[in-house]
Amino acid sequence: MSCEIIVKNGNGENYSNGNGKIKDDKPNFFNEMNSSPPRTSSPCFSYFGENFTFEIIEDIKKYLFERTKIRPKIGIICGTGLGHLAENLTNVDSFPYEDIPNFPISTVSGHAGKMVFGYLNNVEVMCMQGRFHYYEGYPLSKCSMPVRVMKICGCTHLIATNAAGGLNPSYKVGDIMIVKDHINIMGFAGNSPLQGPNDPRFGPRFPPMDRAYDPHIVKIAKEVAKEMNMGNEIQTGVYTCVGGPNYETVAELKMLKLFGVDAVGMSTVHEVITARHCDMKVFAFSLITNMCYTDYDDNEEANHDEVVNIGLKRQDRITEFVTKVVTEINLDLNKKH
Numbered sequence: 001m002s003c004e005i006i007v008k009n010g011n012g013e014n015y016s017n018g019n020g021k022i023k024d025d026k027p028n029f030f031n032e033m034n035s036s037p038p039r040t041s042s043p044c045f046s047y048f049g050e051n052f053t054f055e056i057i058e059d060i061k062k063y064l065f066e067r068t069k070i071r072p073k074i075g076i077i078c079g080t081g082l083g084h085l086a087e088n089l090t091n092v093d094s095f096p097y098e099d100i101p102n103f104p105i106s107t108v109s110g111h112a113g114k115m116v117f118g119y120l121n122n123v124e125v126m127c128m129q130g131r132f133h134y135y136e137g138y139p140l141s142k143c144s145m146p147v148r149v150m151k152i153c154g155c156t157h158l159i160a161t162n163a164a165g166g167l168n169p170s171y172k173v174g175d176i177m178i179v180k181d182h183i184n185i186m187g188f189a190g191n192s193p194l195q196g197p198n199d200p201r202f203g204p205r206f207p208p209m210d211r212a213y214d215p216h217i218v219k220i221a222k223e224v225a226k227e228m229n230m231g232n233e234i235q236t237g238v239y240t241c242v243g244g245p246n247y248e249t250v251a252e253l254k255m256l257k258l259f260g261v262d263a264v265g266m267s268t269v270h271e272v273i274t275a276r277h278c279d280m281k282v283f284a285f286s287l288i289t290n291m292c293y294t295d296y297d298d299n300e301e302a303n304h305d306e307v308v309n310i311g312l313k314r315q316d317r318i319t320e321f322v323t324k325v326v327t328e329i330n331l332d333l334n335k336k337h
Ligand SMILES: O=P(O)(O)O[C@@H]1C[C@H](O)[C@@H](CO)O1
Pocket: 078, 079, 080, 108, 131, 133, 161, 162, 163, 164, 244, 265, 266, 267, 268, 303, 304, 307
């Protein structure tokens, strides 16, 4: 059965896919799931929130590329308290999110809200100084939309960083956990950044997620950590993202531990899914900013100021670590060309 789909665009106007039969003022869940992606360069709305079409992402790229000469292959997302990394770039072109067409705005303390292009140790990168979280009220597809911008800007690699609570009892505050895998708990509940119409220009309808975290880059990062004598501060583990903004109950933490989670946060997983969907290679790490206790007698509580402060305390070490990983990835990229 062919259907005409009426969807409202960003200006509240209707548009349709021109297919014929059913006319309805409201978007139809099943129709949209089966339709071609809407072709428009202003955001339209579906049951899954704003739809950032390929054309919108290209418009964002156009806006950025008209204003910077940097052509990055590596995109970096700075987690809470980790934005300092972007301050180490040279020859910088910086774009506040509010100036970029169709970009969301960062509302969390510890996230500056800028897209920064520049050189990290002579390597061209683009860097999100601040990310978008589900708890800010943005759907997962909107939280992850900048990853597609990175891809369309030419990035083949994504480095995602985050602040997280440590569940593995062998971890300590200040450790850096290289993410070897994730558990997509929000996905279990039917929430994914890839929900809604799929545009094959980004990637396939059903992307695999095995080896989501590139094993070769994990190896590179472990070698960098060794070279930096990080033996007692580097870990490798499984990350999960919960919706937040509240931290977890003791019972939830016990459950996550049983699942095999080593660190829990409120980001990254949907960004990684989006990056893998468009075939980017991914490296991610968590800064353990607090320990998650699974004992009711323990009265330690997570708090955001502490999370930001640990990020600030560890910023130099993390900047050195990321700079070296970026340098190695770039050497690898050059070898392949
Ligand atoms: O943006 P990330 O995932 O680094 O930040 C985590 C999650 C919340 O935004 C914040 C909680 O304190 O830290």
